[in-house]
Amino acid sequence: MSFAALGLSQSLARAVAEHGFESPTPIQASAIPVILQGEDVLGLAQTGSGKTAAYVLPILHQLLTAKRSNPRRLQALILVPTRELAVQVGEVVRGIAQDVPLPIKLCVAFGGVSINPQMMALRGGADVVVATPGRLLDLIDHNALSLANVATLVLDEADRLLDLGFSAELGRILEMLPTSRQSLFFSATFPADVQALAATLLHDPIHIELPHEPETAPDITQRAIVVDPDRRAQLLRQLITQEAWSRVLVFAATKYGTELVAHKLHRAGIHAAAFHGDLSQGGRRAVLDAFKASELQVVVATDVAARGIDIADMPVVVNFDLPRAPAEYTHRIGRTGRAGASGLAVSFVCADTEAHFRLIEKRQGQRVPREVIEGFEPAASATLAPEGDGFEAEPDQAPQGLDPNGGVKGKRKSKKDKLRDAGLL
Numbered sequence: 001m002s003f004a005a006l007g008l009s010q011s012l013a014r015a016v017a018e019h020g021f022e023s024p025t026p027i028q029a030s031a032i033p034v035i036l037q038g039e040d041v042l043g044l045a046q047t048g049s050g051k052t053a054a055y056v057l058p059i060l061h062q063l064l065t066a067k068r069s070n071p072r073r074l075q076a077l078i079l080v081p082t083r084e085l086a087v088q089v090g091e092v093v094r095g096i097a098q099d100v101p102l103p104i105k106l107c108v109a110f111g112g113v114s115i116n117p118q119m120m121a122l123r124g125g126a127d128v129v130v131a132t133p134g135r136l137l138d139l140i141d142h143n144a145l146s147l148a149n150v151a152t153l154v155l156d157e158a159d160r161l162l163d164l165g166f167s168a169e170l171g172r173i174l175e176m177l178p179t180s181r182q183s184l185f186f187s188a189t190f191p192a193d194v195q196a197l198a199a200t201l202l203h204d205p206i207h208i209e210l211p212h213e214p215e216t217a218p219d220i221t222q223r224a225i226v227v228d229p230d231r232r233a234q235l236l237r238q239l240i241t242q243e244a245w246s247r248v249l250v251f252a253a254t255k256y257g258t259e260l261v262a263h264k265l266h267r268a269g270i271h272a273a274a275f276h277g278d279l280s281q282g283g284r285r286a287v288l289d290a291f292k293a294s295e296l297q298v299v300v301a302t303d304v305a306a307r308g309i310d311i312a313d314m315p316v317v318v319n320f321d322l323p324r325a326p327a328e329y330t331h332r333i334g335r336t337g338r339a340g341a342s343g344l345a346v347s348f349v350c351a352d353t354e355a356h357f358r359l360i361e362k363r364q365g366q367r368v369p370r371e372v373i374e375g376f377e378p379a380a381s382a383t384l385a386p387e388g389d390g391f392e393a394e395p396d397q398a399p400q401g402l403d404p405n406g407g408v409k410g411k412r413k414s415k416k417d418k419l420r421d422a423g424l425l
């Protein structure tokens with residue numbers, strides 16, 4: 001199937017081809033015709049599915065075919081949870097728009113950097129704004145833009161927007177939008193709070209949820225290695241070296257943890273860096289560029305920061321700490337096995353996180369056999385999970401008091417505990 005067959009203009013279809021996309025992905029094939037007809041859309045889609053172009057292309061089509069006002073009025077507002085995603089979406093818009101016959105003005109706005117250049121960029125208006133909610137509100141408060149004419153609103157990674165606590169900001173933004181508009185809502189997961197947000201925002205939406213067809217399901221091998229917490233850094237080092245992992249994304253629970261693990265690897269001669277929200281914008285960009293250029297072999301990231309790492313070729317993902325929410329596990333392992341490549345997702349499971357990992361298994365409906373690596377046998381108390389379907393009988397929540405990231409809720413960890421958790425003692 002071609003992009004033109006979906007109803008996109010010939011010039012846009014040509015621009016897409018210039019961008020290197022030969023044929024639409026399943027979500028693009030489903031969503032583009034519906035969005036072109038002006039319907040609201042509720043899309044359940046993961047990063048990696050091609051969802052960005054699924055909404056960017058119809059927006060560009062509408063801009064190319066609509067009458068242009070002068071000064072420009074903001075037509076399309078794309079809200080995203082993180083600055084990295086803002087940059088990525090901006091790159092898709094810019095990359096395709098540069099090959100269309102009409103100039104399209106884009107402004108990408110996010111916090112953590114000076115607001116002045118973003119205010120300057122909005123002078124004379126913009127056709128498309130990609131923004132994180134907090135900075136968008138700042139710009140509105142500075143009278144840098146108005147939402148009065150927004151024809152299309154996109155919420156990308158709506159679940160993350162809520163996870164990151166943007167609910168109040170979204171409420172304020174929604175109040176400023178015209179009631180007659182098209183709304184496109186994309187989320188990787190669909191818990192109750194996301195459903196409630198979708199219900200307030202969308203009008204009679206078309207649901208797009210792609211069936212998990214075996215032939216298109218990502219080819220991700222999952223491994224779970226039982227290990228004591230204080231041996232994890234050493235085990236990680238050994239695996240990276242012995243299994244010759246070329247590029248590894250490691251998830252740690254805290255910013256502090258990312259720094260410690262990266263430091264430990266670096267000291268062992270492995271090119272590794274931490275990636276978290278406390279890094280400056282320039283610092284994050286430098287880490288990403290080095291990772292993409294294979295100057296860094298390992299990036300140790302927190303969940304929030306890792307949303308901005310869009311590298312299709314990611315052969316290995318490691319859960320140094322398990323994710324707090326089972327849904328996050330799916331996000332994490334989805335970073336590997338993209339674009340048809342096979343991937344490997346390795347989780348370190350410790351005695352006090354075994355129950356939480358079983359909950360994760362239950363949620364994803366798949367058991368992962370436990371492994372023990374020679375030389376890293378856990379101490380006697382850490383037992384392997386029973387075989388069979390025992391995990392079916394697990395309670396729906398992590399056992400009370402268990403902090404899935406290690407430790408017991410309510411008990412503050414000492415610095416020594418933190419170092420031990422990070423495998424540095």
Ligand code: AMP
Nearest residue numbers: 021023024025047048049050051052053
């Ligand atoms: P997304 O899910 O929007 O983050 O896209 C995931 C990756 O797929 C990005 O690297 C895109 O450049 C790529 N992509 C999106 N649409 C297509 C397409 N139709 N053909 C090839 N690659 C695509």
